[in-house]
Amino acid sequence: MPHTLTISDQARRANGQAIGFLMQQAVENADCLSLAAGLVDEQTLPAELARITLNELLGEPHKGRQRLQYGTTQGPDPLRRVFRTYLAALEQRTDQLEHIPLRRFCLTTGSQQLLTLIVRALFNPGDICLVAAPTYFVFLGVLQAAGATIIPVQSDQNGMQPQALQTELQRLQDQGQLHRVRLVYIVSDFENPTGVSVSAERRPELLQITKHFSQESRILLLEDAAYRELHFDVPPQPSIWSLDDDQQTVILAQTFSKSFSPGVRVGLGVLPDELIQPVSDLKGNDDFGSPHLNQHLIARTLKNGTYKSHVAKVRESYRGKRNAMLTAIDREFSNLTDVTWYRPNGGMYVWMKLPEHIETGFNSPLFRAATQQHKVMYVPGELCYPPDWPQAPRCEMRLSYGVLSEELLDEGICRLARAVRSQLSQ
Ligand SMILES: Cc1ncc(COP(=O)(O)O)c(C=O)c1O
Numbered sequence: 001m002p003h004t005l006t007i008s009d010q011a012r013r014a015n016g017q018a019i020g021f022l023m024q025q026a027v028e029n030a031d032c033l034s035l036a037a038g039l040v041d042e043q044t045l046p047a048e049l050a051r052i053t054l055n056e057l058l059g060e061p062h063k064g065r066q067r068l069q070y071g072t073t074q075g076p077d078p079l080r081r082v083f084r085t086y087l088a089a090l091e092q093r094t095d096q097l098e099h100i101p102l103r104r105f106c107l108t109t110g111s112q113q114l115l116t117l118i119v120r121a122l123f124n125p126g127d128i129c130l131v132a133a134p135t136y137f138v139f140l141g142v143l144q145a146a147g148a149t150i151i152p153v154q155s156d157q158n159g160m161q162p163q164a165l166q167t168e169l170q171r172l173q174d175q176g177q178l179h180r181v182r183l184v185y186i187v188s189d190f191e192n193p194t195g196v197s198v199s200a201e202r203r204p205e206l207l208q209i210t211k212h213f214s215q216e217s218r219i220l221l222l223e224d225a226a227y228r229e230l231h232f233d234v235p236p237q238p239s240i241w242s243l244d245d246d247q248q249t250v251i252l253a254q255t256f257s258k259s260f261s262p263g264v265r266v267g268l269g270v271l272p273d274e275l276i277q278p279v280s281d282l283k284g285n286d287d288f289g290s291p292h293l294n295q296h297l298i299a300r301t302l303k304n305g306t307y308k309s310h311v312a313k314v315r316e317s318y319r320g321k322r323n324a325m326l327t328a329i330d331r332e333f334s335n336l337t338d339v340t341w342y343r344p345n346g347g348m349y350v351w352m353k354l355p356e357h358i359e360t361g362f363n364s365p366l367f368r369a370a371t372q373q374h375k376v377m378y379v380p381g382e383l384c385y386p387p388d389w390p391q392a393p394r395c396e397m398r399l400s401y402g403v404l405s406e407e408l409l410d411e412g413i414c415r416l417a418r419a420v421r422s423q424l425s426q
Pocket of ligand 1: 038111112136187226256257265
């Protein structure tokens with residue numbers, strides 16, 4: 001070959017992101033019990049419900065064929081109407097929310113596509129995004145590819161700390177950098193990776209702080225509510241989006257991947273007015289519409305109530321798995337000094353902190369012991385911080401109860417505890 005291929009800056013910046021490493025590790029350690037995979041539980045996937053619904057949808061002669069046709073870039077109006085009604089019910093604000101113009105609703109290929117489109121619509125290299133520390137690592141990859149500057153904001157068991165957000169924005173203002181801030185990104189419910197939710201008190205505070213600093217140029221708050229419907233103990237708080245009076249600051253991203261099926265990959269976004277056109281233009285270039293039939297499938301189950309009963313079953317199953325993982329962790333880790341973990345009320349993840357000297361990264365002795373000797377895999381916590389952030393803790397793990405059965409979760413935690421003990425005794 002005469003010359004090396006010249007690739008774009010964007011593709012170069014996308015190189016080496018966490019999701020690529022993780023997938024590689026999953027392939028290389030296929031014989032391990034996986035507490036790493038963020039996949040949904042296969043046992044809960046609604047094969048029968050999807051089959052019956054598709055049968056109905058395709059059984060109607062004329063309409064059936066239409067549903068196999070392209071849709072529209074943001075999703076056809078009648079479908080978006082169904083999704084709007086669903087969201088209004090979720091927010092328990094049917095009266096107000098039913099009036100939001102349909103043009104602000106966008107159906108996407110999972111919420112991941114919406115996250116990517118938003119970053120492409122808002123960011124030039126060097127523009128700033130503030131994220132919770134830690135945060136959803138795939139979104140960090142999207143920001144990196146865009147050349148964004150990522151600023152982590154201190155978080156705890158109640159989500160992003162408002163005071164820390166205020167301090168960071170004030171610092172940026174003092175440094176004359178406020179005009180570069182585009183976005184605050186928050187996973188509001190049962191967050192990936194920590195399982196924590198932003199508390200009721202913090203939601204309006206985070207919104208107010210974002211609005212307060214939205215002066216020299218607009219700062220938007222991207223609320224990623226991917227796990228919102230996977231609540232086990234108490235229903236989640238009203239979204240931050242619902243607290244935004246004029247609805248011009250918060251972008252809401254939702255998905256049916258976790259509650260229904262990632263293979264169907266339907267996402268739902270609600271956008272402030274000024275973002276509609278840019279996002280729609282970019283999406284037009286990408287795909288001029290996400291899979292139309294899949295949107296019909298979700299919309300039909302939303303309308304006839306089968307979605308609601310399905311999600312109730314999904315919650316039951318995950319609640320059992322969450323309990324199984326926490327019971328095993330309590331048993332295996334309680335007597336280890338300086339090991340702590342969060343107790344999630346929903347979602348798919350438990351976040352564990354080890355003593356500071358025990359690193360958890362792919363190249364650490366613990367990761368090697370876990371995968372090669374004890375045959376168990378986890379997600380190193382450091383992937384969930386910006387890669388160039390020197391203060392990032394190196395001793396944390398994301399443990400998922402997504403894919404394994406209750407029995408195998410128990411076994412996986414036993415193996416992990418053996419691996420950790422082997423390092424503590426070194
Ligand atoms: C926090 C968060 N947001 C968004 C997504 C994207 O999911 P999807 O594109 O399937 O909707 C995920 C997937 O794991 C996630 O964890």
